[in-house]
Amino acid sequence: MTNTNDKRYNVYSQYLKRKYGEKVYKLPINLPVTCPNRDGTTGCGGCIFCGEEGAGFENLSNELSVQHQIDRNMQYIREKYNAHKFIAYFQNFTNTYLPLEDFKKYILEACRPNIVEISISTRPDCINDAYLHFLNEVRKKQGVEISIELGLQTVNYHSLTKINRGHSLAEFIDAVLRINRFPFETCVHLILNLPWDTMEDVIENAKVISALGVKQIKLHSLYIVKNTVMGEMYQKGDFSIVSLEEYIDRVITFLEYLSPDIVVQRLIGRAPEENTLFVNWNTSWWKIRDRIEEEMEHKDSRQGKKFDYLNGKAVKKWT
Numbered sequence: 001m002t003n004t005n006d007k008r009y010n011v012y013s014q015y016l017k018r019k020y021g022e023k024v025y026k027l028p029i030n031l032p033v034t035c036p037n038r039d040g041t042t043g044c045g046g047c048i049f050c051g052e053e054g055a056g057f058e059n060l061s062n063e064l065s066v067q068h069q070i071d072r073n074m075q076y077i078r079e080k081y082n083a084h085k086f087i088a089y090f091q092n093f094t095n096t097y098l099p100l101e102d103f104k105k106y107i108l109e110a111c112r113p114n115i116v117e118i119s120i121s122t123r124p125d126c127i128n129d130a131y132l133h134f135l136n137e138v139r140k141k142q143g144v145e146i147s148i149e150l151g152l153q154t155v156n157y158h159s160l161t162k163i164n165r166g167h168s169l170a171e172f173i174d175a176v177l178r179i180n181r182f183p184f185e186t187c188v189h190l191i192l193n194l195p196w197d198t199m200e201d202v203i204e205n206a207k208v209i210s211a212l213g214v215k216q217i218k219l220h221s222l223y224i225v226k227n228t229v230m231g232e233m234y235q236k237g238d239f240s241i242v243s244l245e246e247y248i249d250r251v252i253t254f255l256e257y258l259s260p261d262i263v264v265q266r267l268i269g270r271a272p273e274e275n276t277l278f279v280n281w282n283t284s285w286w287k288i289r290d291r292i293e294e295e296m297e298h299k300d301s302r303q304g305k306k307f308d309y310l311n312g313k314a315v316k317k318w319t
Contacts, residue, residue, distance in 0.1 A: 009255050009303035012216065012265040020116055025081065026089040027073040027115075028063040031106060035094045035123070037166030038241050042125060046151075048164050048229035049222065051275065055297040062092075066109035072113065082104045087117040087147075096122040096131050105135055113140065127175035136182050147185035149218065150175055155208045159196045164229070170209075176212045182265055187216035187265060192250045194222060195239035202250045204302075206257035211310060217262055219254070220269035221288075224278040232276055244281040250290050251302050260304030262302040267292050 007014075008016070016024040037043040077083050087109035092120045096103060103170060110118050118138070127148070135146045150172065154160060157169045177184050188209055192202055209217060222241065224234045233239060251267055258264075268288045271279045280288060296302065312319075 005292065008301065009170070010260070010263045012263050015263045017285060020085050020308070021081065023081075023114065024085045024086060024087055025077045025083045026069055026087045026119070028060075028089050028091045029066055029069050029110065030060055030064075031066075031090060031095055031098070032062040033093050033095060033098050036097055036125065037123075037164070042227045043164060044168040045164065047166075047229040048162075049225065051225035051228055059137055060226065066106055066110065070110060070112055070115070074188060084114060085116045086114055087119050087174075087238060088112075088115050089119045090114065091121050092220070093121050094126050096126045096128070096250070100134070102104065107135070107138055108142075109142060111142040115144060117147060119147040119149060121149040121151070124152065124172040124175035127178055129178060132182055132184075133180060135184070139183070143250050146182075147187060147216070148179055149187040149189060151189045153189065153191045154194055154197055155205050156194075156197050156201045159194050160182075162196050163194065173212065180213055185215045187218055188214050189218045189220060190254075191220045191222050192254060193247050196243065200204065200251060201276070202254050203257050206254045207309060210257070210259035210307065214236075214262060216265055217258070218269075219251060219267050221280055222278075223269075223271040223276055226275045226277055234277055241278060244283065244288065248288070248295055252296055252299065253291050255296070255303045256301055256305040257307060257309075259300075259307050262303075264289055264303070265305050310315065 009012055013023065035046055038046040060072065064072075066088075070086075074083075074086055077086070086119075090106070090110075098106075107118060107120075118135075120135075127150075135148075135169055137145065139146050152172050153163065153165065155169055155172075160300060176186055176188075190209075193207070222230050224241075234241075247268075255264070266289075268280065268285050270285050
């Protein structure tokens with residue numbers, strides 16, 4: 001894939017437009033599910049940064065049916081943006097962490113007119129062949145594309161332990177390799193400014209993601225939620241958060257080492273302002289995105305600029 005847009009990285013919205021012929025909008029779906037890292041299966045309490053709402057702070061109630069959530073969100077976005085094509089996005093918590101028959105029911109409910117893709121957010125330790133085979137059948141019979149979003153946060157397995165992630169790097173590698181056997185898109189979520197990660201970890205994130213053949217990435221900056229373990233640590237001064245300038249530098253460095261084929265869903269995430277102790281350096285997310293893009297332009301930086309480390313870098317001079 002070549003970067004045919006006017007940005008210095010592969011922008012997700014433009015990728016979708018090339019793929020589907022027009023702008024496509026995500027419709028968030030909130031299921032009544034939890035996480036194996038909360039209920040004692042792999043751990044208790046969840047990740048130390050995760051609040052009670054999980055990631056879906058703007059979702060509709062999970063008491064509404066999948067069909068009802070899709071119809072309400074679709075109507076709103078269709079009227080506001082004159083939209084015609086949509087992605088059904090199972091967003092909050094771990095959407096493959098439920099009995100297979102229940103999972104099948106929810107996915108089939110999402111196969112509605114104008115839905116061109118189903119995107120499922122989950123954890124690396126909740127990827128199983130039976131669920132993947134079912135999704136492939138849905139893809140073939142229903143004519144919808146399938147994408148799977150994996151929350152990883154970092155390849156630093158020491159940091160994964162510190163944030164009580166409940167899985168190691170090995171489970172992530174296994175999940176990606178299993179998904180890669182199917183014609184699905186894999187998107188990986190990363191937090192580039194975890195307190196225990198250095199720039200070396202940022203670079204290794206890009207290298208591992210690229211080496212595994214991941215198709216998309218989604219970058220977040222760490223935000224601190226009240227009444228969480230990390231919130232308490234932050235208030236006690238157990239760690240500090242890097243400056244905005246450092247975050248921008250980390251994103252640019254990450255992109256330079258990232259394969260130019262990988263699509264970038266976002267450079268920084270949106271976050272709720274309520275019940276938080278720290279969010280995006282008190283700066284609008286789009287202003288940070290613009291600063292990253294301006295700095296890339298200033299440095300003549302681009303995605304893949306330092307992508308030279310695969311396929312036997314040391315012997316390339318002889319081939």
